[in-house]
Amino acid sequence: MVECPECAAAMNVASDVEQGEICMCEDCGAELEVKTTEPLKLELAPEAQEDWGQ
């Protein structure tokens, strides 16, 4: 169980979640990126952006 960093809802996250994985808060719908797994830390995932690379 981990707390959503956006709305403080209690979230169930799979035990085998990996760094960089995106999970969604079922309460507020925020897309959250797993920053670290030990300890489990979530941050609001950046919006998808266009790749303007050449």
Added chain:
Amino acid sequence: METNNNQNNTQEPIKVSIVGASGYTGGELLRLLLMHPKVKVMQATSERNAKKLIKTVHPNLRHLRPIKFTSINDLVACDLLFLCLPHKTTMEKISQLKQLAPKIIDLSGDFRLKTKEDYQKWYEHEHTNPELLNQFVYGIPELHKEDMKNANYISSAGCNATCTILGLYPLIKAGVIDLKLPIIAESKCGSSEGGNKFSLASHHPERTGCVRSYKPTRHRHTAEMLQELSIPIDNPNNAPEDNGAEQKPNIHFSATSIQMIRGILTTSHVFLKPELNLTELDIWKIYRSTYKDQPFIRFVNDRSGIYRMPEPKILTATNFCDIGFQKDPQSNRLVVISAIDNLMKGAAGQAVQGMNIMMNFEETLGLEFPGLHPI
């Protein structure tokens, strides 16, 4: 959801009667109570419709038990009386009605306020039974559940008051609103708030499509908001010396009728104490801790989808109060949005919730309907 290990599991249903059952609130009570597994509806009174089947007035109840309206003079004793009489009538008849049932839930405004002076101020008439005012528990379970468990008399709260109070209560309790500034609340209301008595104002050509500012000031439910939200700070995150401080919010309320039959959407503007530097996450935590284990409060503040904020449309016939908020990034203004069905969480549903608590039934019994979509 909250569970109660000491619930009343007796098999025998309680006997209830509804006084003044021909109105919209009475009809909703009949709909809920005729389907309630622990209730037997004994009598439903209406002077105008005495001896007629209830389906003649409430056609949605056509297939249910064929009860006929009776006169109030033919009421017999029962376990619990619901009173849906017009304002001022209940206070005049209460002494007689108390003889018929040990428990009463009154849905009028006659016992919501705690002082006779408030009736003079807000209702502009004398209260004829002021000595009984303190015997009634104000009927918003999310504020007074413990008192309701031991109550014999509940005064079910006003619909606009319920919607506004539930939105503001956690913030005022936590002591985070700058009460030197006013709180401004505005409700958009459905036409069923006006009851089933018609007038020129409710005539179809006049009422359809209107956005009518019908009570810009002096709405009677403001008195309930002031009464119930004048509470001391109670916030475990505060320093002990900050808790217990009495607060007197300055609430300004307006009501607007819109093109909707059921429902209330209340938008409340509050200003947070600037020194607290609160984020939206802090506000979320306040709401979650206050309404933890309250089965009829839902938080609606979604990042995607169509219904991102509370909206009364999808609450039709449910007992939920949906609450959302947004903090203005340019200021300390917090906009709180709350929505209910005025006939349910604002009247009959909340009264049945109160009955469940009072009778030690599961709080959600008979009120589990999740609503319709689309509608």
